[in-house]
Amino acid sequence: MRQAFSDALVKLATQDPNVLLLTGDHGYALFDAFRRECPTQYINAGVAEQNMVGMAAGLARLGYRPFVYGLSAFVPVRVVEQIKLDIAHDQLPVVLLGDGAGFVYSHLGTSHQSTEDIACVRAIPHLAVYSPADRFEMTRCMELAYARKGAVYLRMGKADRGGVHTQMPAPDLQGGLCQVRLGKAGGPAFLATGSMVCTARQLADTQVPEASVWSVSCLKPLQQDRLVSILRASSRVVTFEEHDVAGGLGSLVTETACEHWPTRVLRIGVQDRFSECCGTYDYLLKEHGLDLASLTPRVHRFLKGE
Amino acid sequence: MSDSRASSHAYPVGRLRRTVLEMAYAGSTVHIGCAFSIIELLAVLYRRFLRYPDNHPDAEGRDFLVLSKGHGVMAQYACMVERGWLGPEDVSNYFKDGSHLKGLSDSRVPGLEVTSGSLGHGFSVGVGMAMGALRRGTDQKVYAVVGDGEINEGPIWEGALVAAHHGLHNLMLIVDKNGFQAMGTTDEVLALGDLDAKLASFGFDTVTVNGHDEAAIEAAITTLWQRPGSKPKALIANTVKGKGVSFMENDNRWHYTRLDAARYAAALAEVDSGVTS
Structure with a gap:
């Protein structure tokens, strides 16, 4: 990258x-x-x-x-x-x-x-x-x-998380919302940005096969119509970001959902806290609950309606 | 139309102060003292130095007057009236609902280069303009007017380092050294020490001048531009906050005070007759 x-x-x-x-x-x-x-x-x-x-x-x-x-x-x-x-x-x-x-x-x-x-x-x-x-x-x-x-x-976030796309996406990045994994009709949508797109797709591949996964590469301006259509087509929505849940992708999606298509949304991101300790990148993701193992049960509970 | 105003349009500075008073009274606004200390500086720049091809405020290849101390913007409006860029209605409608002229500099107004008032911004933009003009090989000059309170701000000194390091000899920093900032004198609030020595040590060619003596200002600016070498220039102008109206001079309340009818009339009488000097 x-x-x-x-x-x-x-x-x-x-x-x-x-x-x-x-x-x-x-x-x-x-x-x-x-x-x-x-x-x-x-x-x-x-x-x-x-x-x-x-x-x-x-x-x-x-x-x-x-x-x-x-x-x-x-x-x-x-x-x-x-x-x-x-x-x-x-x-x-x-x-x-x-x-x-x-x-x-x-x-x-x-x-x-x-x-x-x-x-x-x-x-x-x-x-x-x-x-x-x-x-x-x-x-x-x-x-x-x-x-x-x-x-x-x-x-520019973590650069070595591997590829999300297998080939060059459309020049406009589909309005900033690229689908990177097909899901089941009416299944949940995982909306992720930056470094967390890989994690979202990994979760879908291994645990939630019915989920569609989307990379939000342009947070602003965002094609709101496309986002609303995803919200309408999805049972539930999970957002993933290596950023605080306030003011980032999770906020953007919930703001749009509230106004246009009220949907239950789980926001995976940093929860209003600074890092406590130092360590490897993977260690810090875990400290903030952003590694795959930590976020998987949260997503499962949310998708089950708990 | 040729750019005749830059060299020959003579108007008494009292007329600029009158315009400032008219705007301040029409808008019931503040910052009169901040505008009055830079009247002569701006008058000399607009009359003698700033080049606006076809007298157009947005002309390609113009010199840049960057009013980093946006609080003095009424002085610049007054000069823009003389240029014909603003009309009497802009003066009488100042601060009316929907007015495009604000209490601080707004770059969307043709003739104002930067959005300032939050201090320490305009100078850095001016540094970039000067660097851009040198890279382009134009002879455009950049004049960045800062207040002596404003230079408490760190980016001023960041920009000073960069200007000297890159040899921006087409940049002139003009310090309106009126000795006051919002809450007191500069000595009381955050002492500047020997400003000339500070700027010289940063790599500027410096000249100190009486900021209300038009002939001296013109000579000082000419001298600075004639200095050989690649140093950026600094004109340190010793000024009086509120200059031109006896009851405003060196009285920092005129950073904030609004004119009532009686004081408006008294101030107009003074600037029209030029009783102070």
């Missing part, structure tokens, strides 16, 4: 000299190819994220296409106000890349983990929010972000 990101960025920058990469002194080896292929389009803005995002707005005003890279704990969380005022307000074509989202930096503790980033930016007008699940979705999300000519937050 990270290779797909690097390839997509180099391709865009090679084709369009207005594409600039700004980094807040992060992304050590990730940008080797970019620095080799497009050295003059690479700007290390220093450990100064607030200024970097404002500066990206200024560059965009001169016709540049800045891609602003940081860890998601910093871009967007540290710079929410710069995104709101300097970029989104003027609908400037700036792509904000938040890497390491969720618990990727599992050993480093709260400062480098982000389970509130989607919630922080979802209510900012004009800002699109993408959350790809695998390398194919990453490639498409980068293409969509460039084509959008508006502000985008692209969330």
